[in-house]
Amino acid sequence: MVYLTRIEHFNAAHKLYNEAWSVEKNEEVFGKCANENWHGHNYDLYVTVKGNPDQDTGFIMDVKKLSLLINEFVLEKLDHLNLNEDVDFMKGQFCSTENLAVGIWNQLANRLPAGVQLHCIKLYETPQIYVEYYGE
Numbered sequence: 001m002v003y004l005t006r007i008e009h010f011n012a013a014h015k016l017y018n019e020a021w022s023v024e025k026n027e028e029v030f031g032k033c034a035n036e037n038w039h040g041h042n043y044d045l046y047v048t049v050k051g052n053p054d055q056d057t058g059f060i061m062d063v064k065k066l067s068l069l070i071n072e073f074v075l076e077k078l079d080h081l082n083l084n085e086d087v088d089f090m091k092g093q094f095c096s097t098e099n100l101a102v103g104i105w106n107q108l109a110n111r112l113p114a115g116v117q118l119h120c121i122k123l124y125e126t127p128q129i130y131v132e133y134y135g136e
């Protein structure tokens with residue numbers, strides 16, 4: 001089994017706010033992410049797939065195809081948009097980096113070619129903080 005990673009980047013706005021809590025509690029729990037008037041992050045996305053190299057090409061899959069899938073089903077839905085309001089697959093969810101990684105997984109997992117599996121979604125919210133999701 002060989003692992004192949006494509007790195008992408010996108011910018012998006014969001015707000016983390018629990019309506020059941022006071023403004024003070026939201027600020028305490030979510031910090032700057034609770035800002036009423038939104039704010040943005042520069043996200044770095046690592047999409048890792050796994051499989052066995054093809055006998056004819058030596059590739060797990062065509063990396064251009066992987067890039068096109070990520071573009072169509074992830075980046076075009078997120079980049080320069082508001083995660084809380086504009087993104088169909090994040091509707092009704094807290095737009096944390098954790099939930100966003102799961103959402104991105106769900107966008108890609110069933111769209112890979114036969115014999116190729118999604119292994120990991122690694123999503124950096126800042127250079128210091130990232131989450132990983134392995135589908136379970």
Ligand code: NI
Pocket residue numbers: 014032033039040041
């Ligand atoms: Ni934030």
